[in-house]
Amino acid sequence: MSEIFEGYERQYCELSANLARKCTSIGLLNGEEKKQKLSELKTGLDEAESLIRRMDLEARSLPPTQKATLLGKLREYKSDLNNLKREVKKSSTNDVLASRDELMEGGMADSALTAADQRARLLMSTERLNQTSDRVKDSKRVLLETEELGVSILQDLHQQRQTLLQARETLHGVDDNVGKSRRILNSMGRRMSRNKWIMGGIIGVLIFAIILVLYIKLNSRR
DSSP: OOHHHHHHHHHHHHHHHHHHHHHHHGGGOOHHHHHHHHHHHHHHHHHHHHHHHHHHHHHHTSOHHHHHHHHHHHHHHHHHHHHHHHHHHHHHHHHHHHHHHHHHHTTOOHHHHHHHHHHHHHHHHHHHHHHHHHHHHHHHHHHHHHHHHHHHHHHHHHHHHHHHHHHHHHHHHHHHHHHHHHHHHHHHHHHHHHHHHHHHHHHHHHHHHHHHHHHHHHHHHO
16 A cells, blocks of 8 residues: 555544544534634644545555555545534534524524524525535546546556467467478478488399399309
């Protein structure tokens, strides 16, 4: 695994755990202290999102075997981050609703209550839009990952095709060499057969000459 990815991953896990603790404790706060915590949470979310983008870039630069594993982990971290965002938005919405209740209890003017209602509805609408935007981003991410996987498969197929072509050329070379060797052996066989007949003829002539000499000697003695 990439050491750079592991470093980003470690930072994200620590930051995510810290944000989760703050989300749990923010429900016990009120007023300015709660607003300050919400601001810290939003800053932390921005930092977490930046870490995820870095992890995504690092994972996509690795070989396909490592990339697939890291992108799987990255999907879990993105889901975790989306859950944290929803918790923070929920806390922000609850804070607005609580402010509205305080205004009602304090006997504030109807215009202030209406403004609080509008703000709450606006925040809810914004949350729905953000959720839709997150889904669109997730769809684009899946599309990009699918496209990259397709490109990787095509590259692998191209490499395999080149390997097969090289193996085919090697086999052709072997066939040519076998053909040449067969022709040489056939030629040597024909020469050996021809030489055998020549040697047989020479031996026959020699035997005939020896017999002739012996016959002449025998006749001369008589």
